[in-house]
Amino acid sequence: MMGRIAIRAAVVQTAGGPFHFETLSMDPPGPDQICVRLHACGICHTDMVMRDGALPTPFPVILGHEGAGVVDAVGSAIDHVTVGDHVLLSFHSCGACRACHDHQPGYCVEFVPRNFMGVTQAGEGGIWRGDQRIGSNIFGQSAFATHALAHRDNVVRIAPDLPLDILAPLGCGIQTGAGTVLETLNVAPGQSIAILGAGAVGLSAVMAAVIAGAGRIVVIDRHASRLNLARTLGATETGDDLASVEGLFDHIVDTTGVPALLGVAVEKLAQRGTLALVGAYPPGGCAIDPSAIMSMGRRIVGVVEGGIDPQRFIPRLIGYYRDGRLPLEKLIQRYAFDELQAAFAASESGDVVKPVVVMDHP
Numbered sequence: 027m028m029g030r031i032a033i034r035a036a037v038v039q040t041a042g043g044p045f046h047f048e049t050l051s052m053d054p055p056g057p058d059q060i061c062v063r064l065h066a067c068g069i070c071h072t073d074m075v076m077r078d079g080a081l082p083t084p085f086p087v088i089l090g091h092e093g094a095g096v097v098d099a100v101g102s103a104i105d106h107v108t109v110g111d112h113v114l115l116s117f118h119s120c121g122a123c124r125a126c127h128d129h130q131p132g133y134c135v136e137f138v139p140r141n142f143m144g145v146t147q148a149g150e151g152g153i154w155r156g157d158q159r160i161g162s163n164i165f166g167q168s169a170f171a172t173h174a175l176a177h178r179d180n181v182v183r184i185a186p187d188l189p190l191d192i193l194a195p196l197g198c199g200i201q202t203g204a205g206t207v208l209e210t211l212n213v214a215p216g217q218s219i220a221i222l223g224a225g226a227v228g229l230s231a232v233m234a235a236v237i238a239g240a241g242r243i244v245v246i247d248r249h250a251s252r253l254n255l256a257r258t259l260g261a262t263e264t265g266d267d268l269a270s271v272e273g274l275f276d277h278i279v280d281t282t283g284v285p286a287l288l289g290v291a292v293e294k295l296a297q298r299g300t301l302a303l304v305g306a307y308p309p310g311g312c313a314i315d316p317s318a319i320m321s322m323g324r325r326i327v328g329v330v331e332g333g334i335d336p337q338r339f340i341p342r343l344i345g346y347y348r349d350g351r352l353p354l355e356k357l358i359q360r361y362a363f364d365e366l367q368a369a370f371a372a373s374e375s376g377d378v379v380k381p382v383v384v385m386d387h388p
């Protein structure tokens with residue numbers, strides 16, 4: 027029987043606090059777990075929401091949920107990956123509820139406990155500071171560390187020639203934007219789309235809209251540098267205010283999470299158009315006129331993680347990456363793992379779209 031191993035992890039001690047690098051000990055994988063030696067992890071907006079205590083995340087905690095690495099050990103019931111496989115990590119789901127059976131694990135009935143709370147199941151290993159159990163298993167991974175314990179459902183095998191540091195963000199931010207366009211909205215060739223917010227999710231939606239053959243692709247953001255990047259990726263028009271854009275849209279994707287923008291978004295939908303809500307919305311809301319939705323056959327749909335199954339969708343995205351249609355390197359800036367705090371600051375200031383920290387292994 028394998029014993030615990032020493033790992034290095036970035037721990038947030040209390041809500042809103044900084045990252046402290048610590049050496050901790052990690053249990054061997056339980057029967058359905060997979061130990062992954064991490065090579066990279068993207069930083070996602072949800073990490074900041076969890077760090078700040080706005081979700082029911084346990085502290086002290088190890089965040090990080092866009093991990094990528096190499097399988098180090100597998101539990102006795104794992105048969106879809108083996109030691110040495112290169113893998114990307116995604117969000118966690120129960121595998122047993124109706125949504126999971128329908129290949130819609132983003133709507134798993136256990137989404138909140140398994141992702142934001144890091145709840146573990148009987149027989150699953152954890153991470154320890156002496157005899158104190160540290161909050162981990164966030165999104166079924168907690169990947170701001172040298173090693174993570176992940177699961178059957180959220181470990182996706184990829185070819186060993188692919189760059190782990192560039193593809194790490196596929197497992198959350200990129201699949202959220204691309205999945206919203208390609209699967210939830212199923213944008214058809216020639217259709218029009220407006221995308222609110224040009225962060226990693228919004229820019230992934232732009233790349234996916236180009237892949238889908240959309241006609242008009244309008245991107246709205248306050249940062250001029252991000253609008254430039256959006257045009258490089260295929261946006262046909264950009265601006266800082268949807269209200270001042272001419273015409274109506276078949277699809278609108280809101281990635282901003284700002285409720286005050288949604289009233290205008292509904293008015294900018296064409297007949298039978300759909301507004302996809304992808305942002306991290308605060309509680310409370312905005313006034314939307316029901317008659318404006320009813321009379322034109324408009325729809326509003328909430329979207330978690332793009333509405334995709336990572337086991338099916340990540341391989342599809344990798345196909346686009348290999349074809350040069352998903353130029354993720356334009357979004358990414360690499361940081362050493364030790365520079366995690368600076369990487370967060372660059373994301374929060376808007377300077378970097380998608381920071382990725384890279385772990386050193388001797």
Ligand SMILES: [Zn+2]
Nearest residue numbers: 120123126134
């Ligand atoms: Zn489920």
Ligand SMILES: [Zn+2]
Nearest residue numbers: 070072198199
């Ligand atoms: Zn995320």
